[in-house]
Amino acid sequence: MRILGISCYYHDSAACLLVDGVVVAAAQEERFSRIKADARFPRQSLRYCLDQAGIAAGDTIDAVAYYDKPILKFHRLIETHLAIAPRGAARFAQAMPSWLTKKLWIEPDIHSELAKLGIRTRAVYFCEHHEAHAASAFFPSPFADAAVLTLDGVGEWATASLGLGRGKDLQLLETLNFPHSLGLLYAAFTAYAGFKVNSGEYKLMGLAPYGRPVYCDQIRGLMDLKQDGSFALDMKYFGYLAGQQMWTPAFAHLFDGPPRQPEAPLQQRDLDLARSIQVVTEEVVLAMAAHAKSLTGQRNLCLAGGVALNCVANGRLLRAGLFDNLWIQPAAGDAGGALGAAYATWHTVLGQSRHADGQHDAMQGCYLGPEFADADIAAWLDRHGFPYTRLSPQTWADQVAELIEKQQVVGLFMGRMEFGPRALGNRSIVGDPRSPAMQSVMNLKIKFRESFRPFAPSVLEEHAAAYFDLDRPSPYMLLVADVLEQRRTPMQPIETYVDLQEIANAPRSDVPAITHVDYSARVQTVSKETNPRYHELISAFFARTGCPMLVNTSFNVRGEPIVATPEQAYRCLMRTQMDALVLGNLLVRRDEQPRFLQEDFLQGPAALD
Amino acid sequence: MAIGLQRQGTEPLSHRDQPVPWLGQRLEGPAKPPWAVGSAWLQVLLPLGIAAGLALGGWTKVSLGAALLTGIGLTLRFAKPDRYAQVAAALQALGRLSGRAMAYATLIPLYFLVITPLGLWRRQGRDPLHRVWQKAAPSYWQPHASQGVSAPEPVEQHRHPY
Numbered sequence: 001m002r003i004l005g006i007s008c009y010y011h012d013s014a015a016c017l018l019v020d021g022v023v024v025a026a027a028q029e030e031r032f033s034r035i036k037a038d039a040r041f042p043r044q045s046l047r048y049c050l051d052q053a054g055i056a057a058g059d060t061i062d063a064v065a066y067y068d069k070p071i072l073k074f075h076r077l078i079e080t081h082l083a084i085a086p087r088g089a090a091r092f093a094q095a096m097p098s099w100l101t102k103k104l105w106i107e108p109d110i111h112s113e114l115a116k117l118g119i120r121t122r123a124v125y126f127c128e129h130h131e132a133h134a135a136s137a138f139f140p141s142p143f144a145d146a147a148v149l150t151l152d153g154v155g156e157w158a159t160a161s162l163g164l165g166r167g168k169d170l171q172l173l174e175t176l177n178f179p180h181s182l183g184l185l186y187a188a189f190t191a192y193a194g195f196k197v198n199s200g201e202y203k204l205m206g207l208a209p210y211g212r213p214v215y216c217d218q219i220r221g222l223m224d225l226k227q228d229g230s231f232a233l234d235m236k237y238f239g240y241l242a243g244q245q246m247w248t249p250a251f252a253h254l255f256d257g258p259p260r261q262p263e264a265p266l267q268q269r270d271l272d273l274a275r276s277i278q279v280v281t282e283e284v285v286l287a288m289a290a291h292a293k294s295l296t297g298q299r300n301l302c303l304a305g306g307v308a309l310n311c312v313a314n315g316r317l318l319r320a321g322l323f324d325n326l327w328i329q330p331a332a333g334d335a336g337g338a339l340g341a342a343y344a345t346w347h348t349v350l351g352q353s354r355h356a357d358g359q360h361d362a363m364q365g366c367y368l369g370p371e372f373a374d375a376d377i378a379a380w381l382d383r384h385g386f387p388y389t390r391l392s393p394q395t396w397a398d399q400v401a402e403l404i405e406k407q408q409v410v411g412l413f414m415g416r417m418e419f420g421p422r423a424l425g426n427r428s429i430v431g432d433p434r435s436p437a438m439q440s441v442m443n444l445k446i447k448f449r450e451s452f453r454p455f456a457p458s459v460l461e462e463h464a465a466a467y468f469d470l471d472r473p474s475p476y477m478l479l480v481a482d483v484l485e486q487r488r489t490p491m492q493p494i495e496t497y498v499d500l501q502e503i504a505n506a507p508r509s510d511v512p513a514i515t516h517v518d519y520s521a522r523v524q525t526v527s528k529e530t531n532p533r534y535h536e537l538i539s540a541f542f543a544r545t546g547c548p549m550l551v552n553t554s555f556n557v558r559g560e561p562i563v564a565t566p567e568q569a570y571r572c573l574m575r576t577q578m579d580a581l582v583l584g585n586l587l588v589r590r591d592e593q594p595r596f597l598q599e600d601f602l603q604g605p606a607a608l609d
Numbered sequence: 610m611a612i613g614l615q616r617q618g619t620e621p622l623s624h625r626d627q628p629v630p631w632l633g634q635r636l637e638g639p640a641k642p643p644w645a646v647g648s649a650w651l652q653v654l655l656p657l658g659i660a661a662g663l664a665l666g667g668w669t670k671v672s673l674g675a676a677l678l679t680g681i682g683l684t685l686r687f688a689k690p691d692r693y694a695q696v697a698a699a700l701q702a703l704g705r706l707s708g709r710a711m712a713y714a715t716l717i718p719l720y721f722l723v724i725t726p727l728g729l730w731r732r733q734g735r736d737p738l739h740r741v742w743q744k745a746a747p748s749y750w751q752p753h754a755s756q757g758v759s760a761p762e763p764v765e766q767h768r769h770p771y
């Protein structure tokens with residue numbers, strides 16, 4: 001039985017395909033269209049999913065599952081305007097045309113998009129937005145039973161939900177409703193700090209350790225927080241009901257003046273706000289999780305929704321010990337909603353059974369995207385006359401590890417592309433974590449992004465405990481753990497604002513490139529079972545250097561989606577100061593490429609994110 | 610610098626480049642020639658029909674103008690499809706812009722004449738978005754709609770976009 005899951009029209013649209021309850025393909029549209037967080041109908045990712053399963057013109061699929069209920073969402077829009085009019089007229093006029101011409105007609109759209117490919121579907125099902133998040137968190141998790149917590153900006157009405165999963169059954173028990181939203185609260189501070197909502201949240205989180213939690217009381221004053229983690233916001237501080245701005249002048253007054261302009265230098269206040277909102281977010285998440293525990297009595301917790309990508313809060317939740325086990329959907333944002341909708345259709349609507357072994361999840365390492373054959377890549381390189389070396393399957397890892405040991409920065413393009421926001425070794429840029437300069441080099445010369453942003457380590461699962469205070473695998477880079485005391489280099493505590501680049505360059509441990517200023521790291525553990533090739537490379541680096549990890553950052557430059565195809569990877573190599581590119585079993589070195597190409601491609605970053 | 614000479618033997622990257630197919634990708638056949646696309650003929654015949662109608666109604670000069678524009682469009686469409694695509698994109702952008710202007714022109718009055726009075730009437734003494742804090746209440750969590758004896762069956766719940 002074949003079920004296609006679709007999420008689109010709000011942010012980060014995606015498609016996925018479930019065949020007999022097993023996810024065979026999933027991808028975000030942005031990777032194909034090259035428009036970051038592309039929200040349009042996922043035409044190209046849908047086509048990829050169909051190709052992956054060999055579904056061709058003339059075929060019929062069993063169901064299409066859509067990740068929210070558009071009419072409920074439209075109802076919320078109308079109710080909101082009825083509640084705030086005469087304010088909000090411009091926003092109403094801006095939003096309404098796309099609702100009337102597109103968003104309300106998703107079912108005919110799905111039929112017509114499939115018809116263009118010669119495909120028919122027997123049924124279209126609609127999931128509630130938070131039900132889709134909850135399904136994406138519970139059904140592919142390793143747990144037979146679990147509590148489920150979802151947190152995001154807003155779905156139809158819900159902004160957070162608590163549920164209980166048992167076997168093939170998943171029930172949402174309680175919701176917190178719009179306009180009271182942890183995701184939108186965090187987004188308001190993201191916008192106020194001069195970052196883009198829906199993409200700048202990571203930056204705010206990365207900035208938090210540089211600041212002091214001096215604004216926590218003011219932030220707590222913005223909400224009536226109950227003991228069970230539910231809360232109401234004081235809407236006089238938030239502008240998102242009526243306008244395009246997330247915050248109001250009262251908000252600016254409370255937080256000492258106007259917001260930071262995008263790209264303006266960061267000030268002490270920005271750092272302190274980042275730290276303070278992070279602290280309060282963690283308090284709310286912890287209280288909600290405690291409530292989920294008392295409501296369900298479960299030992300396992302599953303998380304999804306955009307807020308679940310806050311890996312610092314996830315790490316704190318894990319250390320709090322409320323639950324024995326925690327599993328977070330790696331595509332926790334709306335892209336993962338496509339997967340959740342498909343799973344909900346399979347188990348909840350069609351009543352199909354589910355097997356969970358308590359150990360392994362069903363995400364296949366998140367390697368669910370397109371893969372390319374060496375022969376096709378080589379033919380493309382040959383056609384253009386781009387020099388490359390063929391790597392031997394026996395020695396490739398050592399050859400690449402040698403480059404990394406020589407402080408070269410290498411792009412990895414191998415195997416299936418990852419689904420979700422994280423690059424997990426198949427579309428990654430890697431470097432030597434022992435180098436104190438690596439963080440700045442990779443940020444400024446390769447990613448063209450802010451120097452303060454930390455990088456994540458990809459560490460061999462079997463050696464993770466020798467470096468990090470982490471007692472379990474973290475295969476999706478969704479947990480933050482402390483670098484062990486004995487690995488640290490003492491630093492002066494940060495009291496007030498100093499040059500962020502200076503701090504970023506200061507050695508903090510024997511793996512400085514992945515150690516944040518608070519000695520934390522966003523860990524990806526790599527197992528032989530899930531990604532043998534990446535494991536082989538890190539093992540080769542370990543054999544050479546005694547260091548069982550690499551710096552891992554996503555294969556893209558600032559403002560662009562992660563690369564999906566060999567051509568995009570090649571362009572990225574030539575546009576940046578990356579040294580080499582591994583394309584399957586082929587090695588492309590930048591300094592061997594035609595000189596004019598280096599000039600052609602040496603442009604600045606795409607649109608700022 | 611003699612870039613042209615340096616380029617010899619290599620084909621520059623471009624968006625028209627034949628992409629590397631992913632494993633299992635079903636490649637589309639070569640693109641149809643412009644004259645084989647049905648919508649192209651519609652785009653030609655429609656203005657021609659308008660021109661003929663204008664001619665019959667005695668608007669000869671306007672009709673000739675329309676026919677001339679059709680001729681230019683026809684030439685571009687079939688002889689210079691790239692250039693035609695640029696013109697079409699520009700016209701589409703113009704259409705979107707005017708569509709937005711028209712939407713504002715109709716929806717803003719609607720907002721003030723219908724939504725606003727209705728909203729003001731509906732929220733008299735009420736707090737429809739629950740913005741007022743419930744200090745005495747123990748929780749803001751709400752039971753989910755799927756809870757309770759009147760909740761519909763899962764299949765029914767999922768069949769509708771509401």
Ligand SMILES: [Fe+2]
Binds near residue numbers: 133152153154155333
């Ligand atoms: Fe969401």
